[in-house]
Amino acid sequence: MSFKDIQADFIEAIRRPDLPCPHGIAPQRMGVYRELFFNNVSGFVNSGFPVLKSLYGEAQWQAQLRQFFTEHDCQNPLFIGIAGEFLAFLSARERQVDEPPFLLELAHYEWLELVVATAMEQGDEAAFDDTALAQQAYLDARLGLASHARVAQYHFEVEKISPQYQPDTPLPSPCYFCLYRDSDDEVSFLKLNPMTAQLLAVLEANTGIKYIELLQKMQALYPNFDGQQLREGIAQVLGQMAVRGVVVQKLQ
Structure with a gap:
Protein backbone atom coordinates (compact mmCIF):
# COMPACT_ATOMS: atom_id res chain seq x y z
CA MET A 1 0.00 0.00 0.00
CA SER A 2 1.38 3.41 -0.99
CA PHE A 3 1.76 6.32 1.42
CA LYS A 4 -1.03 8.12 -0.45
CA ASP A 5 -3.34 5.16 0.15
CA ILE A 6 -2.42 5.12 3.84
CA GLN A 7 -3.24 8.83 4.10
CA ALA A 8 -6.59 8.32 2.35
CA ASP A 9 -7.51 5.46 4.70
CA PHE A 10 -6.53 7.55 7.72
CA ILE A 11 -8.63 10.53 6.61
CA GLU A 12 -11.61 8.31 5.86
CA ALA A 13 -11.32 6.69 9.29
CA ILE A 14 -11.28 10.13 10.92
CA ARG A 15 -14.43 11.17 9.07
CA ARG A 16 -16.27 7.91 9.77
CA PRO A 17 -16.17 6.59 13.35
CA ASP A 18 -17.95 3.40 12.21
CA LEU A 19 -14.83 2.28 10.32
CA PRO A 20 -12.07 0.29 12.04
CA CYS A 21 -8.92 2.12 13.10
CA PRO A 22 -6.05 2.10 10.59
CA HIS A 23 -3.37 -0.49 11.22
CA GLY A 24 -1.05 0.45 14.05
CA ILE A 25 -3.22 3.20 15.59
CA ALA A 26 -4.83 2.50 18.96
CA PRO A 27 -8.60 3.16 19.23
CA GLN A 28 -8.08 5.67 22.05
CA ARG A 29 -5.61 7.71 19.99
CA MET A 30 -7.89 7.51 16.95
CA GLY A 31 -10.74 8.79 19.09
CA VAL A 32 -8.66 11.84 20.00
CA TYR A 33 -7.93 12.54 16.33
CA ARG A 34 -11.59 12.18 15.39
CA GLU A 35 -12.77 14.47 18.17
CA LEU A 36 -10.13 17.10 17.36
CA PHE A 37 -10.94 17.25 13.64
CA PHE A 38 -14.71 17.22 14.17
CA ASN A 39 -14.55 19.97 16.81
CA ASN A 40 -12.39 22.17 14.56
CA VAL A 41 -14.77 21.85 11.61
CA SER A 42 -17.80 22.31 13.87
CA GLY A 43 -16.30 25.45 15.38
CA PHE A 44 -15.79 26.99 11.94
CA VAL A 45 -19.38 26.22 10.90
CA ASN A 46 -20.84 27.46 14.19
CA SER A 47 -18.96 30.75 13.85
CA GLY A 48 -20.00 31.21 10.23
CA PHE A 49 -23.71 30.42 10.63
CA PRO A 50 -24.84 31.64 14.08
CA VAL A 51 -28.42 32.45 13.07
CA LEU A 52 -28.89 29.17 11.24
CA LYS A 53 -27.52 27.30 14.26
CA SER A 54 -29.95 29.11 16.58
CA LEU A 55 -32.92 27.64 14.69
CA TYR A 56 -32.02 24.06 15.64
CA GLY A 57 -31.92 22.10 18.85
CA GLU A 58 -28.45 21.01 19.91
CA ALA A 59 -28.90 17.35 18.96
CA GLN A 60 -30.42 18.23 15.59
CA TRP A 61 -27.63 20.69 14.79
CA GLN A 62 -24.93 18.22 15.82
CA ALA A 63 -26.49 15.64 13.52
CA GLN A 64 -26.25 18.12 10.63
CA LEU A 65 -22.61 18.80 11.43
CA ARG A 66 -21.83 15.10 11.68
CA GLN A 67 -23.45 14.45 8.30
CA PHE A 68 -21.45 17.30 6.76
CA PHE A 69 -18.22 16.07 8.33
CA THR A 70 -18.82 12.47 7.27
CA GLU A 71 -20.31 12.83 3.80
CA HIS A 72 -19.02 16.06 2.27
CA ASP A 73 -15.63 16.07 0.57
CA CYS A 74 -14.17 19.41 1.70
CA GLN A 75 -11.64 20.86 -0.73
CA ASN A 76 -10.71 23.96 1.29
CA PRO A 77 -9.45 23.68 4.90
CA LEU A 78 -9.51 27.43 5.64
CA PHE A 79 -12.20 29.08 7.79
CA ILE A 80 -13.92 30.90 4.93
CA GLY A 81 -13.45 27.83 2.74
CA ILE A 82 -15.17 25.50 5.21
CA ALA A 83 -18.11 27.92 5.45
CA GLY A 84 -18.42 27.80 1.66
CA GLU A 85 -18.19 24.01 1.74
CA PHE A 86 -21.01 23.85 4.29
CA LEU A 87 -23.16 26.03 2.04
CA ALA A 88 -22.36 23.71 -0.88
CA PHE A 89 -23.29 20.71 1.28
CA LEU A 90 -26.67 22.23 2.17
CA SER A 91 -27.32 23.13 -1.47
CA ALA A 92 -26.46 19.68 -2.84
CA ARG A 93 -28.32 17.43 -0.42
CA GLU A 94 -31.98 16.51 -0.67
CA ARG A 95 -34.28 18.85 1.18
CA GLN A 96 -35.13 17.56 4.64
CA VAL A 97 -38.76 17.06 5.67
CA ASP A 98 -38.57 19.60 8.50
CA GLU A 99 -36.29 22.03 6.67
CA PRO A 100 -37.55 25.64 6.59
CA PRO A 101 -38.09 27.02 3.07
CA PHE A 102 -35.67 29.90 3.68
CA LEU A 103 -32.76 27.72 4.84
CA LEU A 104 -30.57 28.00 1.75
CA GLU A 105 -31.10 31.75 1.40
CA LEU A 106 -30.31 32.34 5.08
CA ALA A 107 -27.19 30.18 4.80
CA HIS A 108 -26.10 32.09 1.70
CA TYR A 109 -26.67 35.43 3.44
CA GLU A 110 -24.58 34.41 6.46
CA TRP A 111 -21.85 33.04 4.19
CA LEU A 112 -21.88 36.30 2.21
CA GLU A 113 -21.44 38.28 5.43
CA LEU A 114 -18.33 36.22 6.08
CA VAL A 115 -17.05 36.76 2.53
CA VAL A 116 -17.46 40.52 2.90
CA ALA A 117 -15.87 40.55 6.36
CA THR A 118 -12.75 38.73 5.13
CA ALA A 119 -12.42 40.22 1.62
CA MET A 120 -8.95 41.59 0.91
Whole structure:
Protein backbone atom coordinates (compact mmCIF):
# COMPACT_ATOMS: atom_id res chain seq x y z
CA MET A 1 0.00 0.00 0.00
CA SER A 2 1.38 3.41 -0.99
CA PHE A 3 1.76 6.32 1.42
CA LYS A 4 -1.03 8.12 -0.45
CA ASP A 5 -3.34 5.16 0.15
CA ILE A 6 -2.42 5.12 3.84
CA GLN A 7 -3.24 8.83 4.10
CA ALA A 8 -6.59 8.32 2.35
CA ASP A 9 -7.51 5.46 4.70
CA PHE A 10 -6.53 7.55 7.72
CA ILE A 11 -8.63 10.53 6.61
CA GLU A 12 -11.61 8.31 5.86
CA ALA A 13 -11.32 6.69 9.29
CA ILE A 14 -11.28 10.13 10.92
CA ARG A 15 -14.43 11.17 9.07
CA ARG A 16 -16.27 7.91 9.77
CA PRO A 17 -16.17 6.59 13.35
CA ASP A 18 -17.95 3.40 12.21
CA LEU A 19 -14.83 2.28 10.32
CA PRO A 20 -12.07 0.29 12.04
CA CYS A 21 -8.92 2.12 13.10
CA PRO A 22 -6.05 2.10 10.59
CA HIS A 23 -3.37 -0.49 11.22
CA GLY A 24 -1.05 0.45 14.05
CA ILE A 25 -3.22 3.20 15.59
CA ALA A 26 -4.83 2.50 18.96
CA PRO A 27 -8.60 3.16 19.23
CA GLN A 28 -8.08 5.67 22.05
CA ARG A 29 -5.61 7.71 19.99
CA MET A 30 -7.89 7.51 16.95
CA GLY A 31 -10.74 8.79 19.09
CA VAL A 32 -8.66 11.84 20.00
CA TYR A 33 -7.93 12.54 16.33
CA ARG A 34 -11.59 12.18 15.39
CA GLU A 35 -12.77 14.47 18.17
CA LEU A 36 -10.13 17.10 17.36
CA PHE A 37 -10.94 17.25 13.64
CA PHE A 38 -14.71 17.22 14.17
CA ASN A 39 -14.55 19.97 16.81
CA ASN A 40 -12.39 22.17 14.56
CA VAL A 41 -14.77 21.85 11.61
CA SER A 42 -17.80 22.31 13.87
CA GLY A 43 -16.30 25.45 15.38
CA PHE A 44 -15.79 26.99 11.94
CA VAL A 45 -19.38 26.22 10.90
CA ASN A 46 -20.84 27.46 14.19
CA SER A 47 -18.96 30.75 13.85
CA GLY A 48 -20.00 31.21 10.23
CA PHE A 49 -23.71 30.42 10.63
CA PRO A 50 -24.84 31.64 14.08
CA VAL A 51 -28.42 32.45 13.07
CA LEU A 52 -28.89 29.17 11.24
CA LYS A 53 -27.52 27.30 14.26
CA SER A 54 -29.95 29.11 16.58
CA LEU A 55 -32.92 27.64 14.69
CA TYR A 56 -32.02 24.06 15.64
CA GLY A 57 -31.92 22.10 18.85
CA GLU A 58 -28.45 21.01 19.91
CA ALA A 59 -28.90 17.35 18.96
CA GLN A 60 -30.42 18.23 15.59
CA TRP A 61 -27.63 20.69 14.79
CA GLN A 62 -24.93 18.22 15.82
CA ALA A 63 -26.49 15.64 13.52
CA GLN A 64 -26.25 18.12 10.63
CA LEU A 65 -22.61 18.80 11.43
CA ARG A 66 -21.83 15.10 11.68
CA GLN A 67 -23.45 14.45 8.30
CA PHE A 68 -21.45 17.30 6.76
CA PHE A 69 -18.22 16.07 8.33
CA THR A 70 -18.82 12.47 7.27
CA GLU A 71 -20.31 12.83 3.80
CA HIS A 72 -19.02 16.06 2.27
CA ASP A 73 -15.63 16.07 0.57
CA CYS A 74 -14.17 19.41 1.70
CA GLN A 75 -11.64 20.86 -0.73
CA ASN A 76 -10.71 23.96 1.29
CA PRO A 77 -9.45 23.68 4.90
CA LEU A 78 -9.51 27.43 5.64
CA PHE A 79 -12.20 29.08 7.79
CA ILE A 80 -13.92 30.90 4.93
CA GLY A 81 -13.45 27.83 2.74
CA ILE A 82 -15.17 25.50 5.21
CA ALA A 83 -18.11 27.92 5.45
CA GLY A 84 -18.42 27.80 1.66
CA GLU A 85 -18.19 24.01 1.74
CA PHE A 86 -21.01 23.85 4.29
CA LEU A 87 -23.16 26.03 2.04
CA ALA A 88 -22.36 23.71 -0.88
CA PHE A 89 -23.29 20.71 1.28
CA LEU A 90 -26.67 22.23 2.17
CA SER A 91 -27.32 23.13 -1.47
CA ALA A 92 -26.46 19.68 -2.84
CA ARG A 93 -28.32 17.43 -0.42
CA GLU A 94 -31.98 16.51 -0.67
CA ARG A 95 -34.28 18.85 1.18
CA GLN A 96 -35.13 17.56 4.64
CA VAL A 97 -38.76 17.06 5.67
CA ASP A 98 -38.57 19.60 8.50
CA GLU A 99 -36.29 22.03 6.67
CA PRO A 100 -37.55 25.64 6.59
CA PRO A 101 -38.09 27.02 3.07
CA PHE A 102 -35.67 29.90 3.68
CA LEU A 103 -32.76 27.72 4.84
CA LEU A 104 -30.57 28.00 1.75
CA GLU A 105 -31.10 31.75 1.40
CA LEU A 106 -30.31 32.34 5.08
CA ALA A 107 -27.19 30.18 4.80
CA HIS A 108 -26.10 32.09 1.70
CA TYR A 109 -26.67 35.43 3.44
CA GLU A 110 -24.58 34.41 6.46
CA TRP A 111 -21.85 33.04 4.19
CA LEU A 112 -21.88 36.30 2.21
CA GLU A 113 -21.44 38.28 5.43
CA LEU A 114 -18.33 36.22 6.08
CA VAL A 115 -17.05 36.76 2.53
CA VAL A 116 -17.46 40.52 2.90
CA ALA A 117 -15.87 40.55 6.36
CA THR A 118 -12.75 38.73 5.13
CA ALA A 119 -12.42 40.22 1.62
CA MET A 120 -8.95 41.59 0.91
CA GLU A 121 -8.53 45.13 -0.36
CA GLN A 122 -7.37 45.19 -3.97
CA GLY A 123 -4.44 47.32 -5.08
CA ASP A 124 -6.18 48.43 -8.26
CA GLU A 125 -9.01 50.28 -6.52
CA ALA A 126 -9.37 53.32 -4.29
CA ALA A 127 -12.25 54.92 -2.43
CA PHE A 128 -13.26 58.47 -3.33
CA ASP A 129 -12.04 60.97 -0.74
CA ASP A 130 -14.11 63.94 0.44
CA THR A 131 -12.68 66.28 -2.18
CA ALA A 132 -13.40 63.84 -4.99
CA LEU A 133 -16.92 63.30 -3.68
CA ALA A 134 -17.56 67.04 -3.51
CA GLN A 135 -16.38 67.39 -7.11
CA GLN A 136 -18.45 64.38 -8.23
CA ALA A 137 -15.28 62.76 -9.54
CA TYR A 138 -17.16 59.47 -9.88
CA LEU A 139 -18.80 60.89 -13.01
CA ASP A 140 -15.43 60.91 -14.80
CA ALA A 141 -13.57 58.00 -13.17
CA ARG A 142 -13.40 54.35 -14.12
CA LEU A 143 -15.79 52.69 -11.71
CA GLY A 144 -16.21 49.34 -10.04
CA LEU A 145 -17.85 47.60 -7.12
CA ALA A 146 -15.55 47.53 -4.08
CA SER A 147 -13.82 44.22 -3.42
CA HIS A 148 -15.56 44.10 -0.03
CA ALA A 149 -19.06 44.64 -1.46
CA ARG A 150 -21.52 42.08 -2.81
CA VAL A 151 -25.02 42.31 -4.30
CA ALA A 152 -27.57 39.57 -3.63
CA GLN A 153 -31.21 38.77 -4.27
CA TYR A 154 -33.44 36.79 -1.90
CA HIS A 155 -37.07 35.75 -1.67
CA PHE A 156 -37.18 35.91 2.13
CA GLU A 157 -36.28 38.70 4.56
CA VAL A 158 -33.10 36.91 5.55
CA GLU A 159 -31.83 39.81 7.65
CA LYS A 160 -34.81 39.42 10.02
CA ILE A 161 -34.83 35.65 10.46
CA SER A 162 -34.42 34.45 14.05
CA PRO A 163 -35.93 31.80 16.33
CA GLN A 164 -38.85 34.21 16.76
CA TYR A 165 -39.30 35.01 13.05
CA GLN A 166 -39.37 32.10 10.62
CA PRO A 167 -41.52 32.87 7.55
CA ASP A 168 -43.33 30.02 5.81
CA THR A 169 -43.80 31.64 2.41
CA PRO A 170 -41.58 33.80 0.19
CA LEU A 171 -42.17 37.48 -0.40
CA PRO A 172 -44.44 38.52 -3.31
CA SER A 173 -41.37 39.94 -5.06
CA PRO A 174 -37.62 39.49 -4.46
CA CYS A 175 -35.67 41.74 -2.12
CA TYR A 176 -32.20 43.01 -2.99
CA PHE A 177 -29.23 43.67 -0.74
CA CYS A 178 -25.78 45.14 -0.88
CA LEU A 179 -23.46 43.84 1.81
CA TYR A 180 -20.28 45.85 2.35
CA ARG A 181 -17.69 46.87 4.94
CA ASP A 182 -18.23 50.36 6.29
CA SER A 183 -15.65 52.94 7.38
CA ASP A 184 -15.37 51.20 10.78
CA ASP A 185 -14.58 47.91 9.01
CA GLU A 186 -17.90 46.45 10.13
CA VAL A 187 -20.19 44.48 7.80
CA SER A 188 -23.29 46.50 6.92
CA PHE A 189 -26.12 45.96 4.50
CA LEU A 190 -28.37 48.12 2.38
CA LYS A 191 -31.76 47.12 1.09
CA LEU A 192 -31.92 48.13 -2.56
CA ASN A 193 -34.67 48.87 -5.02
CA PRO A 194 -34.53 46.77 -8.21
CA MET A 195 -32.96 49.52 -10.33
CA THR A 196 -30.16 50.23 -7.85
CA ALA A 197 -29.49 46.50 -7.58
CA GLN A 198 -29.30 46.33 -11.38
CA LEU A 199 -26.94 49.30 -11.47
CA LEU A 200 -24.55 47.68 -8.98
CA ALA A 201 -24.78 44.37 -10.83
CA VAL A 202 -23.76 46.12 -14.06
CA LEU A 203 -20.82 47.71 -12.22
CA GLU A 204 -19.80 44.33 -10.82
CA ALA A 205 -19.90 42.72 -14.26
CA ASN A 206 -18.13 45.61 -16.05
CA THR A 207 -15.33 46.70 -13.76
CA GLY A 208 -13.55 49.83 -14.98
CA ILE A 209 -16.67 51.14 -16.71
CA LYS A 210 -17.19 54.91 -17.00
CA TYR A 211 -20.36 56.81 -16.20
CA ILE A 212 -21.33 57.35 -19.86
CA GLU A 213 -20.96 53.64 -20.64
CA LEU A 214 -22.89 52.76 -17.50
CA LEU A 215 -25.66 55.15 -18.50
CA GLN A 216 -25.88 53.56 -21.95
CA LYS A 217 -26.19 50.07 -20.48
CA MET A 218 -28.89 51.20 -18.06
CA GLN A 219 -30.78 52.97 -20.86
CA ALA A 220 -30.76 49.71 -22.81
CA LEU A 221 -32.17 47.89 -19.78
CA TYR A 222 -34.80 50.56 -19.06
CA PRO A 223 -35.76 52.00 -22.48
CA ASN A 224 -39.07 53.39 -21.24
CA PHE A 225 -37.49 55.61 -18.58
CA ASP A 226 -37.11 59.33 -19.22
CA GLY A 227 -33.48 59.97 -20.20
CA GLN A 228 -32.99 62.98 -17.95
CA GLN A 229 -34.47 61.24 -14.92
CA LEU A 230 -32.30 58.19 -15.55
CA ARG A 231 -29.13 60.30 -15.80
CA GLU A 232 -29.92 62.16 -12.60
CA GLY A 233 -30.94 58.98 -10.79
CA ILE A 234 -27.76 57.12 -11.74
CA ALA A 235 -25.58 60.07 -10.72
CA GLN A 236 -27.37 60.27 -7.38
CA VAL A 237 -27.00 56.53 -6.67
CA LEU A 238 -23.31 56.60 -7.64
CA GLY A 239 -22.76 59.46 -5.21
CA GLN A 240 -24.55 57.66 -2.38
CA MET A 241 -22.65 54.44 -2.98
CA ALA A 242 -19.32 56.23 -3.36
CA VAL A 243 -19.82 57.89 0.04
CA ARG A 244 -20.27 54.43 1.59
CA GLY A 245 -17.26 53.02 -0.23
CA VAL A 246 -19.41 50.56 -2.19
CA VAL A 247 -18.53 52.19 -5.52
CA VAL A 248 -14.81 52.82 -5.99
CA GLN A 249 -12.52 54.09 -8.70
CA LYS A 250 -10.49 51.52 -10.60
CA LEU A 251 -6.88 52.58 -11.03
CA GLN A 252 -5.97 50.31 -13.94
